[in-house]
Each structure stands twice: as C-alpha cells, then as structure tokens.
Amino acid sequence: MSWLLPRLLVMLASLGLAMLAGHFAGFWLGSSELGTAVGAAAGVTLVVVIDTVRGARLLRWMRSDLALGAPRDAGFWAEVAYRSERAVRERDKAIANEQRKLAEFLQAIEASPNGVVLLDDHDQVSWCNAIAADHLGLDARRDLHQPITNLVRKPAFVAYLQSREWREPLMLAEPSGLSALQLVMRGYGERQTLLITQDVTERQRSDAMRRDFVANVSHEIRTPLTVLAGFVETMASLPLTGVERTRVLALMQQQTVRMQTLVADLLTLAQLEGSPRPAIDRWVSLSGLLERAAADGRTLSAGRHTITVLPVPALELAGQESELFSSVVNLVGNAVRYTPDGGQISVSWQARPDGGGEVLVRDNGIGIAREHLGRLTERFYRVDGSRSRDTGGTGLGLAIVKHVMQRHGGTLEIDSEPGKGSSFRLGLPVGRLRATAAAATLADDATSRVG
Structure with missing residues (x-):
C-alpha cells in the first residue's frame, strides 16, 4: 500500500491548487465562492482525466499479446501494472514448466x-x-x-x-x-x-515351444519305459526259454540305451543354454577333430558305409573341444543313419572368401524334402518319426549342433534333395581359426628364405 499515501497527497495538492487558482480567478470576476467551486471541479476533472488515461494505457496493454512490458506510470496505476505484469509472467512461467513436464512425460511414454x-x-x-x-x-x-x-x-x-x-x-x-x-x-x-x-508373440511362441518340449520329452521317455515295463512283466509272468530270455534282455538293453542317449542329449542342451560362450584361447586341432568324428562314424556304421576324411589344412579351431566334436560327430552319425548300406560319406574342410571356413559333411543318402529343411533344428522334429526311432535318433542332434554353432559365433547350413543326399556345413568365423604352430613355423621359414 506504499502508493496510497502519495496518491492521496497528490490528489489533495492538485485539488487545493485548483481551488486556490479558482478562488483568485473568482476574486477578479467578483465571486470568489464561484471561482473556488469551479477550481475544485477543474481539479477533480484533471485527476479523473489523468487516471482515465493511465487506466486506458493499462487496459490496452492487457488486451495485447502481453509480450511487451506494462506501462511504466507512477502511483496507483504503476502498482496495478507491476502486479499485473508479474502475475502474467508467473502464469507464463508456470504454463511453460507444465508444458515441459508434459513433454518429458510423453517422451518417457514414447520410449516405453x-x-x-x-x-x-x-x-x-x-x-x-x-x-x-x-x-x-x-x-x-x-x-x-x-x-x-x-x-x-x-x-x-x-x-x-x-x-x-x-x-x-x-x-x-x-x-x-x-x-x-x-x-x-x-x-x-x-x-x-x-x-x-x-x-506377446515371442512369449506365446516360447510358451508353446516349452509345452511342446515337455510333451515331446514325456512321449519320448514314455515309449521305452512302456517297452521295458512290458518286458519286465513278461519275464516275471511267463516261463521263457534261454533264447527267448536272451532276446528280451537284448531288447530291454536297447531301450535302456535309448533312454540314456535321450537323457544325455537333454542334459547337453541344458548345459549349452546355461553356460557362457566358449573362450577363444583354447585351441583344437582341426584334423584331429575330423578324424575322431569319422572314427566314431565308422564304429556306428560297422562297415556298411565308406567314410572318408579329405585332406585338411594345418588349422586349429578356438572353442570348447567337446562341443565342437559333438557337432561334427552328430552330423556324421546322421549321415550314417540316413544313408543306405554301401553309401558314401565324406568329411572335409572348405575355406570361405571372408577368411573363415566350414566343416562339410556330405552323403549320398535318402535326402530331405525342401519343406522340412527350415525345421530340422527344432527339438524332436523328425521328417519320419518311425524311421528316426528305428535308426536310434533322439531328434535332438541338430538342435545341439545349432546351439554349439551359435555359441561359437558360427552357422549351420543344410542343403538336401530327396534321392540325392545331403550336405551339412558348420561355418566358423575367421576369429576362431589359426594355423598350427608347425605350419606357422614353416611359413615363417619360407618367408625368410624368399627374403
């Protein structure tokens, strides 16, 4: 209220001066009372006119876009203008702050x-x-x-x-x-x-895969268990000859081995999915790896196929030896199972233009129709379920191979045609390949002699 006293003093002073001037003017005109009244009226009119002009300036500013400053008058109207301008600025500041918060909130939702x-x-x-x-x-x-x-x-x-x-x-x-x-x-x-x-597409797909996996595991284990239970009941309830007993025990052993293989493959998959990626400072001989896989394949084949390992360069592979061997031997085993007697199976190494390479397992077996190729690495997926069980497959081999390759930064590629055989390629990146120490020494010696 600092404006009130000065305003009253100014109004009183203006009114007093106007009345005094009117009094003197009335004295000269012969009526001092009339002059005083006229002077008072003139003083009041002057104050009203000044207030009206100042109020009009303030109203004109308030009707504008308020971007410019308020009128800089004195007294009462100065106080009104100052407070009005401050209220407008605080309102604009509050609106800007709320708009900023809204924009940040919407950005956060946008990033959700x-x-x-x-x-x-x-x-x-x-x-x-x-x-x-x-x-x-x-x-x-x-x-x-x-x-x-x-x-x-x-x-x-x-x-x-x-x-x-x-x-x-x-x-x-x-x-x-x-x-x-x-x-x-x-x-x-x-x-x-x-x-x-x-x-939730991936979630539902994962749930469906999990349900299918549990159902498949239950089915795969239930079948040999049912066979074993039947044989046990037969041996317990029927008098069997020595030959019959030997045959039943052989079949029971076959089903037991099948369950052991299935459980081993399941444990291998669980270990692959739950363990960290293999280090790149552990090296495995390429030729030794392929020769061991071919030897296992020959044992499984029992002389029914010709399995050859083509000459390979003196290379080493970085990774987990057991996993890499499991990948190659799974492919060789599949080739043996799905290649008729007398068929040809080859294991070789091919360099790639990017500096990497691939292990190639090729056979001239029954082949696979194109519509099945994309699903071969699914767990328990079989092109012919009855034939897979007859050949001793669990339906998990290629799933294991795919996981091993993913963990080693590699790829699994399949090419096949019915009646013409199949080719399986295990691609490995250049970062997981190196020449053996002996080959590197020979290369250095040759370089020094040329120099």
Whole structure:
C-alpha cells in the first residue's frame, strides 16, 4: 500500500491548487465562492482525466499479446501494472514448466517398450505413442481425435472397450499365429481411458515351444519305459526259454540305451543354454577333430558305409573341444543313419572368401524334402518319426549342433534333395581359426628364405 499515501497527497495538492487558482480567478470576476467551486471541479476533472488515461494505457496493454512490458506510470496505476505484469509472467512461467513436464512425460511414454493410447470421454484418440500406432495400425497424427472403434474394428476389441469391465487383459491374435497382442485398459479422470498394448508373440511362441518340449520329452521317455515295463512283466509272468530270455534282455538293453542317449542329449542342451560362450584361447586341432568324428562314424556304421576324411589344412579351431566334436560327430552319425548300406560319406574342410571356413559333411543318402529343411533344428522334429526311432535318433542332434554353432559365433547350413543326399556345413568365423604352430613355423621359414 506504499502508493496510497502519495496518491492521496497528490490528489489533495492538485485539488487545493485548483481551488486556490479558482478562488483568485473568482476574486477578479467578483465571486470568489464561484471561482473556488469551479477550481475544485477543474481539479477533480484533471485527476479523473489523468487516471482515465493511465487506466486506458493499462487496459490496452492487457488486451495485447502481453509480450511487451506494462506501462511504466507512477502511483496507483504503476502498482496495478507491476502486479499485473508479474502475475502474467508467473502464469507464463508456470504454463511453460507444465508444458515441459508434459513433454518429458510423453517422451518417457514414447520410449516405453509398450504401446500407450490415451482416449477421451468419447473414446477418441487423444494421444498415442509410436509403439501403439504400430501395434494397432494407427497414424499417430492423422488419427488424433478419431473414435478408436473406427480405427480398430475387431469385434472382440469393440466389445471389450464398451463393456467397461477391464479386470482381465484382452488377447488379440492373428489367425496365422504370426503376431499376438495383449491389451490392458484402465479408466482415469472423467471417463477417460488408458489403453496399454504389449506384443506377446515371442512369449506365446516360447510358451508353446516349452509345452511342446515337455510333451515331446514325456512321449519320448514314455515309449521305452512302456517297452521295458512290458518286458519286465513278461519275464516275471511267463516261463521263457534261454533264447527267448536272451532276446528280451537284448531288447530291454536297447531301450535302456535309448533312454540314456535321450537323457544325455537333454542334459547337453541344458548345459549349452546355461553356460557362457566358449573362450577363444583354447585351441583344437582341426584334423584331429575330423578324424575322431569319422572314427566314431565308422564304429556306428560297422562297415556298411565308406567314410572318408579329405585332406585338411594345418588349422586349429578356438572353442570348447567337446562341443565342437559333438557337432561334427552328430552330423556324421546322421549321415550314417540316413544313408543306405554301401553309401558314401565324406568329411572335409572348405575355406570361405571372408577368411573363415566350414566343416562339410556330405552323403549320398535318402535326402530331405525342401519343406522340412527350415525345421530340422527344432527339438524332436523328425521328417519320419518311425524311421528316426528305428535308426536310434533322439531328434535332438541338430538342435545341439545349432546351439554349439551359435555359441561359437558360427552357422549351420543344410542343403538336401530327396534321392540325392545331403550336405551339412558348420561355418566358423575367421576369429576362431589359426594355423598350427608347425605350419606357422614353416611359413615363417619360407618367408625368410624368399627374403
């Protein structure tokens, strides 16, 4: 209130001066009382005019865009202008701060791995992030203020939205099974809705694979157990001759070996998935690795096939020896199982243009139809289940090979044609190859002699 006393003093002084001037003017005109009244009226009029002009300037500023400063008058109007300008600046500052917070909040939602859609009280799109636009097929700008039910026309979604009962999430899956969305809705504000979308395709696929895996394991173990139980019951309840008993025991041993192989392969897969990647400072001889795998293949073949190892360069491979050997011997074993008697199987090494290389296992067996090639590395996938069981396969060999190659930064490539055999390639990157110490010494000696 510092403006009040000066304003009163100025008004009184102006009025007093005007009355005094009117008194003297009235004295000359013969009526001092009339002059005093006229002077007082003139003084009041002057004060009102000045206040009116100052008030008009302030109103003109308040009606403008307020970008310029308020009028710099004195007294009462100066105080009003100052306080008005400060209130406007504080309001602008508060609005800017809220806008900044809103922008940061929307940026945070934009960075969310889930889709977010804000719906108003008429179920129109107020805002959505890019993930939600991709999930629901929206345009984040063009579809603003459009009813969501006009944009997402799935009957299940429309019924879920209109029910206003959102205790459980809604699943939207494509008939092809290539994608699946989980939608969650929550109300907020005055009949506004928060819609959250999440792509659960991989989760559902993993769950399906896990269920299939458990079912397959149960089936694979149940079969030999059923056979063993039947044989045990037969031996316990029937009088068998020595020959019959020997035959039954042989079959029981065969089923026992099958279960042991299956459990061993399952443990190998679990170990591969749960252990860190192999180090690159442990080196394995390439020629020794291939010769050992070929020897195991010859044992399995029992002379029914010709298995050859073509000459390989003096190289070493970096990685886990047991895993690399398991990969090669699995491929050789598959070639033996699916190649008729008298067939040819070769194991070789080929260099790649990028400096890497590949182990190549080739046979002239029955081959595989093209539609099966993409699924051969799935667990328990068999082109012919009955034949695989007859040959002693567990359906896990190629899954093991794929995991080993992934852990070593390599690849598994399969090429086959029915009736013409198959080729399996284990590709290894250049970082996991080196010449053996003897080969490196010979190369250095040759270089020094040429120099």
